[in-house]
Ligand SMILES: Nc1ncnc2c1ncn2[C@@H]1O[C@H](COP(=O)(O)OP(=O)(O)O)[C@@H](O)[C@H]1O
């Protein structure tokens with residue numbers, strides 16, 4: 001059995017319809033009307049130990065709802081979840097010992113006390129042996145630059161500093177799995193960089209499984225080997241990130257910096273599967289279909305006409321690919 | 331147990347961050363003690379006793395009841411309701427301890443803070459300023475302390491139930507005010523229970539609220555025989571058990587329905 005098994009998961013929220021205007025509102029107090037809304041609609045996946053999964057999708061697609069069910073704080077309407085063989089809502093406390101959770105807009109630390117005191121409390125609550133706690137604290141402090149933050153109460157820290165502390169806290173007890181729901185939302189680039197480095201290291205060195213949701217595709221590209229894309233509560237795509245790139249990114253661009261493109265431009269030379277664009281007299285852009293030609297052919301073709309000074313090849317990034325999948329531009 | 335200690339310690343540290351607010355709380359409590367004292371002076375202007383209480387005893391009653399009642403406007407119901415309201419209950423549910431234990435540790439931390447920084451200093455100061463009768467005897471003092479301790483259990487469960495009520499109202503303060511008012515009235519902290527008409531007195535002494543103010547003070551002043559004292563403490567224990575089941579029962583229903591807001 002995989003570490004995380006999700007089968008036909010459904011979550012319906014009941015929403016009270018309040019109507020418009022005061023008269024309606026009064027009426028609805030006596031006659032409440034509810035509508036159900038399916039935030040998660042029949043989702044299945046399984047995740048093995050050590051995987052790094054990007055759980056992505058547009059706003060309101062049901063990412064946070066899924067994470068809340070995985071961590072056992074929301075009860076599914078239907079379907080099943082097994083985390084390490086346990087049903088998280090049934091054995092929440094046992095499950096809690098083995099996981100870490102980070103939510104971008106919420107802190108697990110204690111607001112009015114120095115960060116280190118929160119960490120120490122967590123050490124006791126998770127029963128982390130002293131030597132492991134010390135080792136982790138030292139390592140995390142180093143990677144995320146926490147030295148100067150540890151003795152300051154959380155309320156005096158900036159958002160980025162707070163989030164770094166929260167992420168460190170989530171890993172202090174060597175959890176098997178860590179769930180990160182938009183951990184980088186609204187952060188400065190320094191904090192983002194440190195956080196990414198840290199998560200990557202935990203995954204590489206300690207085999208910590210993690211699921212991350214983020215709107216920053218750099219997070220996803222840097223950290224995840226697999227993406228699960230959801231929309232309207234349904235899985236749209238679940239695959240290896242490299243495979244997604246290959247499957248969906250058949251168009252690539254090569255940019256040539258040349259001495260002079262006159263010879264090629266005036267000759268109107270063409271190559272099947274490639275379209276050339278002449279930006280100015282020193283630049284040529286070639287967009288080609290990876291299924292028809294490979295990069296070497298294109299380069300060889302251009303070099304026949306003009307001396308090449310520099311080449312850059314760019315694929316579309318995951319963000320564009322995902323947008324295209326979502327809005328059916330493919 | 332060790333975990334519990336560290337959680338209580340954390341609450342204590344959190345509270346220490348707001349020591350300044352303490353001065354205002356203490357000033358307000360002393361003022362209210364003084365107002366009640368003046369009112370009772372008027373009552374005792376042309377009599378020496380009332381229902382077996384002398385002015386000195388009433389002074390003790392005022393000091394102790396006002397100080398004990400300070401807890402009514404606090405308690406974990408506010409915090410618990412706020413957790414539900416703001417959705418931070420999700421965070422609390424993710425801690426590796428049961429939510430009930432978590433909340434109880436907060437209540438105990440709050441109580442210890444209240445005792446050390448509010449109750450003891452305010453009582454001492456008020457006794458120094460206004461006089462008032464001391465405990466009727468050593469055993470009375472012990473039973474008084476025991477009764478106050480047990481009342482924390484009752485208060486905790488009342489607060490839990492009030493906090494859970496906010497799950498249905500989705501406001502975090504309305505029920506809190508109601509709680510304060512109801513406890514003030516029914517515990518005998520505003521009007522001593524012996525001033526109510528006979529049959530209401532009977533009812534009130536058997537409800538769980540008398541145990542929070544009236545019972546411990548009457549024990550303190552030696553108004554109950556030892557047998558009566560033990561009986562009332564027995565009633566308090568009985569209520570703790572009843573409330574325990576009530577609160578836990580509701581809790582399991584509520585927690586299943588909890589919708590963690592936001593995110
Ligand atoms: N407590 C709630 N009550 C009713 N509807 C909710 C609640 N929480 C979320 N929703 C709805 O469920 C959908 C999914 O929300 P969410 O899982 O937070 O999305 P995401 O995290 O992907 O942005 C949204 O349309 C949102 O409006």
Ligand SMILES: [Mg+2]
Pocket residue numbers: 063064065181593
């Ligand atoms: Mg979300």
